Amino acid sequence: MFVRRxxxxxxxxxxxxxxxxxxxxxxxxxxxxxxIDSLFQAVSLFDRLRITRLPGRTGVELTVSNRPDLPTxxxxxxxxAFSLEKNIPIAAGLxxxxxxxxxxxxxxxxxxxxxxxxxxxxxxxxxxGSDLPFFFSSGQAHVTGRGEIIEEIELPTDYWMILVTxxxxxxxxxxxxxxxxxxxxxxxxxxxxxxxxxxxxLNWLSDSGNDFETVQTAAFELIHxxxxxxxxxxxxxxxxxxSGPTVFGIYCSAPDIAGDRVLxxxxxxxxxxxxxxxxxxx
Numbered sequence: 001m002f003v004r005r006x007x008x009x010x011x012x013x014x015x016x017x018x019x020x021x022x023x024x025x026x027x028x029x030x031x032x033x034x035x036i037d038s039l040f041q042a043v044s045l046f047d048r049l050r051i052t053r054l055p056g057r058t059g060v061e062l063t064v065s066n067r068p069d070l071p072t073x074x075x076x077x078x079x080x081a082f083s084l085e086k087n088i089p090i091a092a093g094l095x096x097x098x099x100x101x102x103x104x105x106x107x108x109x110x111x112x113x114x115x116x117x118x119x120x121x122x123x124x125x126x127x128x129g130s131d132l133p134f135f136f137s138s139g140q141a142h143v144t145g146r147g148e149i150i151e152e153i154e155l156p157t158d159y160w161m162i163l164v165t166x167x168x169x170x171x172x173x174x175x176x177x178x179x180x181x182x183x184x185x186x187x188x189x190x191x192x193x194x195x196x197x198x199x200x201x202l203n204w205l206s207d208s209g210n211d212f213e214t215v216q217t218a219a220f221e222l223i224h225x226x227x228x229x230x231x232x233x234x235x236x237x238x239x240x241x242x243s244g245p246t247v248f249g250i251y252c253s254a255p256d257i258a259g260d261r262v263l264x265x266x267x268x269x270x271x272x273x274x275x276x277x278x279x280x281x282x
Contacts, residue, residue, distance in 0.1 A: 001013055001014065001015055001016070001099075001102065001103050001106055001135060001136075001278060001279075002014040002046075002278075002279065003106065003107075003110065005110070006050075009052060009053040009054070009055070009111065010050070010051070010052045010053070011050075011051055011107060011110060011111065012048060012049065012050050012051075013048070013049045013051065013103040013106060013107050014046045014047075014048055015046060015047045015048075015049065015088075015096075015099035015100055015102070015103040015135065016042040016043060016044065016045065016046055016099060016135075016139065016276060016278065017042070017043050017045040017046075017088045017094040017095060017096055017099065017163075017273075018040050018041060018042050018043065018094060018095040018099070018131070018134060018135075018139075018241075019040075019041050019043055019093075019094065019161070019163070019241040019246075019248050020038050020039065020040060020093070020210060020239075020241045020242050021038075021039040021040075021041050021155075021205060021208075021239070022038060022039050022205065022208035022209060022210060022239070023036060023037075023038040023209075023210040023211060023212065023242070024036065024037040024038065024208075024209075024211055025176070025179055025181060025211045025212075026181075027181050028181065029146065031146075033130065033146035034146065034176055035144070035145060035146065036143065036144065036145075036146065036147060037142075037143075037144055037190075038142075038143045038144075038147075039140075039141070039142060039143070039153075039155070039205075039208075040095075040134050040140070040141045040143050041139070041140055041155065041275050042135075042139030042140070042275070042276050042277070042278055043161060043163070043273040043274065043275055043276060044273045044274045044275075044276050045087060045088055045094070045163065045271050045273050046087060046088070047084060047085060047086055047087055047088050047096060047099060047100055047103075048084070048085040048087075049083070049084050049085075049100060049103050049104070049107065050083040050084075050085075051083075051104070051107040051111065052083075053111040053112070084100065089165040089246065089269050091169070091170070092165045092241075092242075092244075092245060092246040092269075093170070093240060093241040093242030093243055093244050093245065093246045094163070094165075094241055094242070094246055095131045095134070095135075095242070097129070098129050098130075098131035098132045098134075098135065099135050101125065101128050101129060101132050102121075102125050102132045102133075102135035102136060103135070105121050105124060105125055105132075106121060106136075109121065118136045118280055119136075121136050122136040122137075122148075122150065126148040130146045130147030130148055131147050133147070133148050133150050134147070134150055135278075136150075136280070137150050137152050137278070137280065138152050138277050138278055138280055139276055139277045139278035140152065140153055140154060140155045140275075140277060141153060142190055142192070153192050154192075155192075155201070155275070156195050156198055156201045156275075157274065157275045157276065157277065158198055159198040159201075159202075159250055159251060159252055159274075159275065160250070160251040160252075160253070160254055160255055160272060160273070160274060161248045161249065161250055161251070161272070161273050161274070161275070162230060162233070162235070162248065162249045162251070162255055162257060162270065162271070162272055162273075163241075163246055163247075163248050163269075163270065163271045163272075163273060164226045164229070164230060164246065164247050164248070164249070164268055164269070164270050165245060165246045165247075165268065165269040165270075166220075166222035166223060166225070166226050166245055166247075166268050167222070167267050167268065168220045168222050168223060168244070168245040169245075170216065170220070170243055170244045170245045172242070172243045175212050175215060175216065175243040175244070176243075178215055179211060179212070179215060198252045199236075199252055202236050202237050202250060202252070205237060205250075206237055209239070210239050210240050210241075212240060212242070212243045212244060213239065213240050216240055216243065216244045216245070217240075220244070220245065222245070223240065223244055223245050223247060226245075226247040226268070227240075227247050230247060230248075230249030231249070233249065233255065233256065233257075234251065234255065234256070235249030235250060235251055235255070236249075236250050236251060236252055237249070237250045238250075254272075255272060257270065257272055
């Protein structure tokens with residue numbers, strides 16, 4: 001996350017989207033969650049939160065500057081006066097709500113002078129949502145457990161992505177319910193090593209996958225179509241992020257995103273992004 005201090009009582013936090021470069025669901029846990037094994041990568045698509053501390057006031061007020069349809073009550077993971085510029089698609093598999101929730105914790109630390117380390121903020125954030133701890137990392141991580149176990153790794157960043165979000169409502173709970181889960185929750189060891197070129201990294205990444213992909217492409221024709229459009233546009237690898245509906249295509253050089261070639265329809269949300277590393281909060 002990126003923080004810009006405006007005054008003693010006001011700051012702006014830039015919160016990035018994340019993609020699951022791959023995702024394996026290992027099994028259901030006794031607490032009702034699922035164990036996962038995934039590579040998370042932060043990308044250059046940002047929400048921006050302007051957060052103001054109002055001395056003498058209690059409670060929380062949230063305004064959304066560009067999305068009047070976004071709830072501002074306690075159902076939002078940002079819950080003293082907050083203004084949100086929402087650019088990350090909602091419920092799209094990109095972690096936008098989790099990023100905003102993590103940013104709120106960081107902002108409260110800064111504005112109220114709280115003595116919290118990055119590890120302590122990550123631990124606190126895990127009580128709110130499984131994906132939140134990732135946003136206190138460097139933006140590249142091997143993520144396990146229910147999403148709260150973060151192993152920072154170093155991955156290449158010299159490639160491009162196109163994110164395509166078709167207008168599909170995906171239920172994560174339903175997606176988990178129809179997965180054919182493995183009989184064992186064990187996982188094979190990951191071998192993270194240096195790659196000399198993006199092509200080498202993509203070859204390595206192509207040996208993995210996303211366990212939701214077969215289910216979601218069969219259930220939603222638009223997700224299947226988005227993947228095909230990205231392949232037609234020259235993507236070296238396509239995959240859904242999380243349980244969807246966002247599909248990303250990876251390109252070794254700057255992609256062409258002209259007109260309907262990728263969009264498919266005017267109500268699809270499309271963005272060209274780069275993988276990024278984040279400054280760790282001290």
